[in-house]
Amino acid sequence: GFSWKLPDHPKLPKDKIIGLIVLDGWGEANPDRYNCIHVAETPTMDSLKKGAPEHWRLLRAHGKAVGLPTEDDMGNSEVGHNALGAGRIYAQGAKLVDLALESGKIYEGEGFKYIKESFETGTLHLIGLLSDGGVHSRLDQVQLLLKGASERGAKRIRVHILTDGRDVLDGSSVGFVETLENDLAKLREKGIDAQIASGGGRMYVTMDRYENDWEVVKRGWDAQVLGEAPHKFKNALEAVKTLRAEPKANDQYLPPFVIVDDSGKSVGPIVDGDAVVTFNFRADRMVMIAKALEYENFDKFDRVRFPKIRYAGMLQYDGELKLPSHYLVSPPEIERTSGEYLVHNGVRTFACSETVKFGHVTFFWNGNRSGYFNSEMEEYVEIPSDSGITFNVQPKMKAIEIAEKARDAILSRKFHQVRVNLPNGDMVGHTGDIEATVVACKAADDAVKMILDAIEQVGGIYVVTADHGNAEDMVKRSKSGEPLLDKSGKIQILTSHTLQPVPIAIGGPGLAPGVRFRNDVPTGGLANVAATVINLHGYEAPSDYETTLIEVVDG
Ligand code: 3PG
Ligand code: CO
Structure with a gap:
């Protein structure tokens, strides 16, 4: 029968203290001026790379290696940390929604049947990120869902858009709105009353995560549910173009707006009897709005009205909370993650980051499951992030505070695994501010050093890796790798993640002699890390995990 007990590793000892560092948004790319990791002073990461080829290598962190539909899909933190923690590659939300739409199964599921009951008398509202980034959502999926729902009885449809500019180029929101408007116009020709009802930038409206700032969700609620916003427009294209023309405006931070009719009334508040779908497949930035839409008891902000609606997520976003309770597509069944095995085998874990990456x-590490497996064996520490700022003004973020917590946890010798996420390369990279991203990379490198010093002191082992690329390339490039210029001759800043591989380094005084990276796993990716770490804790990995990256040679 099944057992949580892992076999002892034949050669590697137990009870070593492992410092496991995930640099967020830290890929490997050619050195040039748009590679902020190269430009920054990063002596610690440089020395890991130069030191020992058998202890440093690259890992795949994008596309199929992390369960995304195609090799053109850049990596992201959800799929990256899922792979790192679970040790296996799961078809992820993006892929599962594609399959459900392609086969039509999405319309046969419980979730669609549930919302469909409102189609006769209520409005169908779609809320989500409008882009083709493929990280949280995809426009082509929204297009198919609109078509499918209207063919199955939705007569009145309102779309509440969130503009992107973070997983896609800034400014691309205009084109996505045009595409959506075209589709909605076609629906109107067929007699369906369909239009965009509200909008706002994803980082300012609705899509907060890990309860960093409920005001963000409230702004969305006011526009989407109450039909109230500081800006009112006759149509969404005009809204986005006008708001983007303000000084310093960008897609990520557009203020909330509502679309109003000729009498000035908002065209699509959410009211009793309506159906609502949040069409993002990715979990982290949907959990808060899902709570607001679903929970009867809710005290995070004054909802003013709590309409009786039928609400479904594109996916279920939190497996532990079972939130939301209705969903169109079942999420990947990520189970038996490395964290769960470790608590069953007596391995004590400490995990820490600041709010924006704490989850x-x-x-994510635990397979989109909130809470502890066993609170006696685990301690998770969240350092409050600064909220209400873009991180280019504070590029060091809380890197040193995170490193201090990790250092103290290591020196306390209370834990076998001390795991952190250092957010700087990613969070500052997303702002598109190259100078600030250079500062961010140095700050992350300083934090790595502090943690490695602590590992040195306790005779431990370090594993340093990353979840996907970002800071190593800040410019959009042609196929041949040349920076692309816009019409005015300026480079096009890349705020998004990349397709680049990420480094992994192992070492420390506790690393048994003879441990080295195998050279027969050339296509290794993030999912190979879990088995590797389990080995370093002194155990064999479960047999269905992706293979370990290391071998132990006698010598
Ligand atoms: C975000 O949600 O901030 C970006 O879309 C993706 O960034 P992450 O995958 O690094 O969190
Ligand atoms: Co990111």
């Missing part, structure tokens, strides 16, 4: 090393 990455806990919730």
